[in-house]
Amino acid sequence: MAQAQAQAHGTPAVPDNGIAPAAAHGGIAVEINGEHFAHTGDPQMPLLWYLRDVLWLTGTKYGGAHGGSGADLVLVNGKLVSAITQPMAKLAGKSITTVEGLAADDGTLHPLQQAFIDEDAIGCGYCTPGWLMAGFDLLKRKPQPSDADINQLPNSCRCGCQTRVRAAIKRAAAGKVGQA
Amino acid sequence: MSANPSNGIGLSRRRFLQILAGTAGALVIGVRFAEAGEPSLPQEWLGNDFHDLGAYVRIDSDGNVLIGARDPDTGTGVATALPMIVADELDADWNRVSVVPLGLGVETGDNGRPRWTYGHQRGGTGDSVPAAWADLRHAGALARWLLTQAAARRLGIAADRLHCEAGTVIAPDGRRVTYGSLVDDASKIDLPQQPPAPKSPDRYTLIGKPVGDANAHAIVTGQAKYAIDHNEAEALVAVLLHCPWPDGTLASVDPAPALAVKGVAKVLQLKPDPSQSRGFTVIAPAVAVLAENTWAALEGRDKLKVVWKPGAGAAESSAALEQQAAALLDDKSTAAPTTRVRDEGDVEKAAKHAASRLDATYYQPWLAHACAEPMNCLARIDKDKASLVVPTQAPQQAWAVVQRLTGLAPDQIEIRVPRVGGGYGRRLDHDYVAEAVLLAKAVNKPVRLLWTRSEDFTNDYYRPASVHRISATLDRKRNVVAWNQRIASASALAGRGVPADRLWNSEVSADQLPAGLVPNFRSDWYAQESSLPRGPHRAMPHLANAFAAESFIDEIAHQLREDPLQTRLRLLGEPRNIALKNGGMLDTGRLRNVLQLVADRIGWKSWLRSVNGLGIACWYMDGAYVAHAIETSLQNDKLGIERVVCAVDVGRVINPLGLEGQVAGATLDALSTALNLAITVKDGQVQQHDWKSYPLASMALLPNSVETIVVPDDGRPPTGASFLAMPTVAPALANSVFRVSAVRVRRLPLLKEFQRLL
Numbered sequence: 001m002a003q004a005q006a007q008a009h010g011t012p013a014v015p016d017n018g019i020a021p022a023a024a025h026g027g028i029a030v031e032i033n034g035e036h037f038a039h040t041g042d043p044q045m046p047l048l049w050y051l052r053d054v055l056w057l058t059g060t061k062y063g064g065a066h067g068g069s070g071a072d073l074v075l076v077n078g079k080l081v082s083a084i085t086q087p088m089a090k091l092a093g094k095s096i097t098t099v100e101g102l103a104a105d106d107g108t109l110h111p112l113q114q115a116f117i118d119e120d121a122i123g124c125g126y127c128t129p130g131w132l133m134a135g136f137d138l139l140k141r142k143p144q145p146s147d148a149d150i151n152q153l154p155n156s157c158r159c160g161c162q163t164r165v166r167a168a169i170k171r172a173a174a175g176k177v178g179q180a
Numbered sequence: 181m182s183a184n185p186s187n188g189i190g191l192s193r194r195r196f197l198q199i200l201a202g203t204a205g206a207l208v209i210g211v212r213f214a215e216a217g218e219p220s221l222p223q224e225w226l227g228n229d230f231h232d233l234g235a236y237v238r239i240d241s242d243g244n245v246l247i248g249a250r251d252p253d254t255g256t257g258v259a260t261a262l263p264m265i266v267a268d269e270l271d272a273d274w275n276r277v278s279v280v281p282l283g284l285g286v287e288t289g290d291n292g293r294p295r296w297t298y299g300h301q302r303g304g305t306g307d308s309v310p311a312a313w314a315d316l317r318h319a320g321a322l323a324r325w326l327l328t329q330a331a332a333r334r335l336g337i338a339a340d341r342l343h344c345e346a347g348t349v350i351a352p353d354g355r356r357v358t359y360g361s362l363v364d365d366a367s368k369i370d371l372p373q374q375p376p377a378p379k380s381p382d383r384y385t386l387i388g389k390p391v392g393d394a395n396a397h398a399i400v401t402g403q404a405k406y407a408i409d410h411n412e413a414e415a416l417v418a419v420l421l422h423c424p425w426p427d428g429t430l431a432s433v434d435p436a437p438a439l440a441v442k443g444v445a446k447v448l449q450l451k452p453d454p455s456q457s458r459g460f461t462v463i464a465p466a467v468a469v470l471a472e473n474t475w476a477a478l479e480g481r482d483k484l485k486v487v488w489k490p491g492a493g494a495a496e497s498s499a500a501l502e503q504q505a506a507a508l509l510d511d512k513s514t515a516a517p518t519t520r521v522r523d524e525g526d527v528e529k530a531a532k533h534a535a536s537r538l539d540a541t542y543y544q545p546w547l548a549h550a551c552a553e554p555m556n557c558l559a560r561i562d563k564d565k566a567s568l569v570v571p572t573q574a575p576q577q578a579w580a581v582v583q584r585l586t587g588l589a590p591d592q593i594e595i596r597v598p599r600v601g602g603g604y605g606r607r608l609d610h611d612y613v614a615e616a617v618l619l620a621k622a623v624n625k626p627v628r629l630l631w632t633r634s635e636d637f638t639n640d641y642y643r644p645a646s647v648h649r650i651s652a653t654l655d656r657k658r659n660v661v662a663w664n665q666r667i668a669s670a671s672a673l674a675g676r677g678v679p680a681d682r683l684w685n686s687e688v689s690a691d692q693l694p695a696g697l698v699p700n701f702r703s704d705w706y707a708q709e710s711s712l713p714r715g716p717h718r719a720m721p722h723l724a725n726a727f728a729a730e731s732f733i734d735e736i737a738h739q740l741r742e743d744p745l746q747t748r749l750r751l752l753g754e755p756r757n758i759a760l761k762n763g764g765m766l767d768t769g770r771l772r773n774v775l776q777l778v779a780d781r782i783g784w785k786s787w788l789r790s791v792n793g794l795g796i797a798c799w800y801m802d803g804a805y806v807a808h809a810i811e812t813s814l815q816n817d818k819l820g821i822e823r824v825v826c827a828v829d830v831g832r833v834i835n836p837l838g839l840e841g842q843v844a845g846a847t848l849d850a851l852s853t854a855l856n857l858a859i860t861v862k863d864g865q866v867q868q869h870d871w872k873s874y875p876l877a878s879m880a881l882l883p884n885s886v887e888t889i890v891v892p893d894d895g896r897p898p899t900g901a902s903f904l905a906m907p908t909v910a911p912a913l914a915n916s917v918f919r920v921s922a923v924r925v926r927r928l929p930l931l932k933e934f935q936r937l938l
Binding site for chain 1: 550
């Protein structure tokens with residue numbers, strides 16, 4: 001109780017064991033897939049390079065200077081955005097989900113991930129994380145998406161996995177994942 | 181470029197089956213290509229590090245099976261199909277199989293030359309599965325033989341009375357011994373004098389069954405590491421600015437503003453080596469910015485002050501090249517062809533006695549490879565060791581580039597090849613590997629080279645544009661009696677050490693349809709010059725040639741007022757084998773079959789009265805047969821692709837699910853390409869820099885499904901299928917568009933031309 005009050009006032013309680021918490025490092029605090037990080041580098045660094053170069057969290061792929069192909073889609077506070085368009089300075093206190101954060105903590109796949117496996121909706125697989133993020137976002141907004149809804153996905157794919165991605169999204173929407 | 185399987189390294193060499201007794205408690209089996217009398221085994225076979233695993237099969241005492249995939253998987257599914265072939269011969273339990281990509285297998289052989297220890301190592305060239313069929317089966321068969329021998333000794337039953345099933349040896353009395361428990365014993369058994377025979381096909385349990393991508397779980401969880409995802413703690417990131425003119429030079433560079441950016445470590449220059457063929461050296465002069473992270477490198481690059489000096493190609497434009505090609509092919513032109521590729525009968529004489537004649541000209545643009553994963557490479561060059569992670573389709577060629585630039589011995593060069601984010605022929609060239617090696621040597625640190633998307637679009641080995649002029653002569657019985665095709669293009673083989681009289685090879689196939697079907701047939705190629713780098717591209721040269729030939733056959737049908745399916749079937753004639761110039765046979769029966777299959781599925785009977793347009797096309801390529809039927813609609817001048825049907829006949833199918841994916845994928849890629857894509861050149865510079873200017877088709881533009889029909893054919897060996905479904909898409913689409921709109925599109929990309937003609 002005392003500890004909770006102390007935190008509410010912004011002064012961390014000093015535990016009895018005499019070990020004081022380290023002073024705050026500063027930087028830009030972000031939450032990524034439920035974990036807390038602080039970016040202390042160039043505030044203008046886009047989220048994409050923070051994820052890939054600083055955290056070595058490489059599921060989010062580089063697609064192009066403006067995103068474009070959708071390979072670098074992530075969720076920022078639940079909104080689907082291209083990670084390369086998001087300077088870290090804009091993200092203080094924000095909660096970010098990447099493809100690595102889609103599965104449950106125990107490793108259970110999100111139904112859409114399982115549906116991608118069921119439909120073999122994978123070409124070279126490079127753009128797959130982006131399709132998953134966009135599909136995840138779509139299913140959240142529209143649990144039963146129409147073909148026209150699916151047509152709005154911003155991703156592109158040279159391997160031509162679009163028909164299988166469509167089938168995977170429909171399979172996930174129908175709750176038929178993990179079945180042949 | 182479609183590859184010639186007979187070029188496959190190793191087919192002419194002696195094959196060795198090898199076993200390594202398990203110091204690590206495992207049975208390790210490999211097929212090894214070596215000259216006779218070279219018994220040494222790679223040390224890596226002993227290793228537990230998956231990346232160093234130098235074998236095809238490893239069975240652990242717990243029953244888990246590890247199978248190495250030797251050919252790079254660029255999305256073609258070979259990392260699933262090849263291990264399936266091994267696993268079936270082994271009677272492994274697929275649920276307990278893990279697949280690991282094998283790096284380059286190289287040893288130092290006689291006179292310091294490289295010896296490739298895994299045989300074939302190339303991906304996306306259509307020959308992975310045929311090559312594996314020829315050798316990998318034996319690795320699985322040997323492992324099964326050894327395990328069965330071990331079980332026979334343990335159970336006291338003759339080996340020929342035992343059979344294997346899902347990782348278990350089973351005796352007639354029902355006793356079962358798991359592979360895992362046999363590993364120790366099996367590894368002590370002497371190798372047989374003769375390689376054990378592979379299974380008879382009726383005993384396949386995995387081959388021919390649908391199997392999902394072996395790396396799917398890693399991919400959907402974001403754990404799959406592509407080359408671009410590899411890193412080393414002390415590595416510098418290098419981003420480049422290439423000269424906008426491929427043949428230009430660097431006039432001056434002021435690195436100071438770039439070096440002032442926090443985190444930027446170095447600014448270096450790169451130059452092509454003129455003594456090297458295209459694809460083996462830096463693609464164009466470049467300035468590299470090396471920094472602690474990608475963002476700093478990009479910031480530094482933005483601040484560079486660079487002045488480039490144009491080369492002779494600065495005056496070049498794709499529009500002028502096309503005009504030049506059209507002039508070469510003009511009926512009044514007296515220009516002689518560079519190569520008369522094929523000439524049968526007498527096309528001129530036939531034309532004189534013709535009942536009617538038809539001519540048309542088709543135009544096809546330059547194309548980029550547009551790989552999802554841009555060019556990149558992680559290179560660490562030490563004094564006695566080079567370690568690279570390379571997104572390549574041809575690790576042995578990547579090795580050659582590294583070897584030349586480092587002078588290291590063959591086995592001092594380690595090349596790892598993880599899953600590759602698309603290839604389409606781009607990664608048969610290794611200019612980006614040369615760049616990474618040169619930079620790593622210069623800074624004496626590992627370098628992580630990354631091409632930005634714009635660099636990737638503007639520094640490609642493009643599929644050359646081409647103009648095709650075809651003339652046909654018809655007799656009174658409405659038969660095509662003469663076919664004269666002339667093609668002008670800048671060969672993709674130029675600058676690659678290929679003699680002038682072979683430059684046509686990348687531009688036209690001597691056997692392409694309707695060669696062999698028309699009594700008087702001529703195929704001429706006219707060479708053009710261009711400063712733009714060109715190179716192998718998916719389904720080259722069929723992609724361009726099928727569009728012209730299969731569109732033209734539709735135009736013939738229209739002139740004859742005949743159903744274009746009937747025109748094709750008449751042209752193909754009775755089922756028979758026609759000998760090909762490149763060896764092999766064209767079976768017209770198999771081609772008729774795929775045509776008929778797509779026609780039946782799409783409901784061709786309604787061709788004449790359908791409100792929507794139905795179009796069809798068929799093609800033959802490298803031993804495989806393909807046909808497409810496409811239905812399009814037109815509403816308020818807007819084209820819609822309503823249905824797409826594809827039939828393929830590839831001989832034996834290893835993985836039907838993988839094949840379906842390849843067929844659907846290639847179909848959609850070809851649609852996307854035909855509808856929208858073109859590289860254009862102005863003032864010697866490529867105009868497309870991003871996905872906006874080179875717009876892959878959106879989901880809305882593409883059909884909701886691709887209906888795929890696979891001809892069951894277990895009597896023939898498998899053929900490659902990764903780009904088989906490319907060539908017939910554009911002609912079937914254009915033929916369908918003609919039916920729905922009466923507009924004949926003879927120029928790609930189709931949508932722009934369609935709007936212009938409408």
